[in-house]
Amino acid sequence: MKLIGSYTSPFVRKISVILLEKGITFEFINESPWTDESHVPRYNPLGKVPALVVSPEEVWYDSHIIAAYLEQLDIAPALMPDDRLAALKVQQLEALADGIGDAGVILLREQMRPPELQMESQLLRQREKIQRGLDALEKEAAKGVTINSDSINVADIAVACLIGFLNFRRVIPNWCVDRPALVKLTEKMFQRESFARTVPPAS
Numbered sequence: 001m002k003l004i005g006s007y008t009s010p011f012v013r014k015i016s017v018i019l020l021e022k023g024i025t026f027e028f029i030n031e032s033p034w035t036d037e038s039h040v041p042r043y044n045p046l047g048k049v050p051a052l053v054v055s056p057e058e059v060w061y062d063s064h065i066i067a068a069y070l071e072q073l074d075i076a077p078a079l080m081p082d083d084r085l086a087a088l089k090v091q092q093l094e095a096l097a098d099g100i101g102d103a104g105v106i107l108l109r110e111q112m113r114p115p116e117l118q119m120e121s122q123l124l125r126q127r128e129k130i131q132r133g134l135d136a137l138e139k140e141a142a143k144g145v146t147i148n149s150d151s152i153n154v155a156d157i158a159v160a161c162l163i164g165f166l167n168f169r170r171v172i173p174n175w176c177v178d179r180p181a182l183v184k185l186t187e188k189m190f191q192r193e194s195f196a197r198t199v200p201p202a203s
Helices: 010-021 063-072 084-111 120-143 154-168 180-190
Strands: 002-005 027-030 051-055 058-061
Touching: 002 010, 010 063, 010 084, 010 154, 051 063, 058 063, 063 084, 084 120, 084 154, 120 154, 120 180, 154 180
Parallel strands: 002 027
Antiparallel strands: 002 051, 051 058
């Protein structure tokens, strides 16, 4: 297997963590989707990472789909509950974490434009999405049922990768204020070897 992407992406990191947690051997191919010479469109027609190359004829893309595919391999530990409704709840929180990450990427890309070309309404819209999403995740983490419980699942991993991204890119620097349950969840996840091995590069 080959994982195409960059550890600066929370979506790529999520898949790498899942692969490491399950002990699946893979080759990591560092590719940015943002350069003109990027090879990412060869694997994903949308030009987005991650992409998982199983064989020349089998390539999976979109982190949500890749995570579901890896779970279909039935390799321990299971990162989704057997109960269908409980699994759907995990997937919803995974999607929420990924959506916050998408908003963060849009925010960063907008901030990279010359100041006179930046749209303040766009910046405000994405910040509001991130804050609302984090509030919703805090509420779920405080329950300690679907996420932040004694076991881990795909949603826990997605949330921790998101927080790692927010920290790394300094998006919403005060995200932890009044969100103790999210702090607890991320501190617990960051102690795992899979997270220590996938820390984004310093530069």
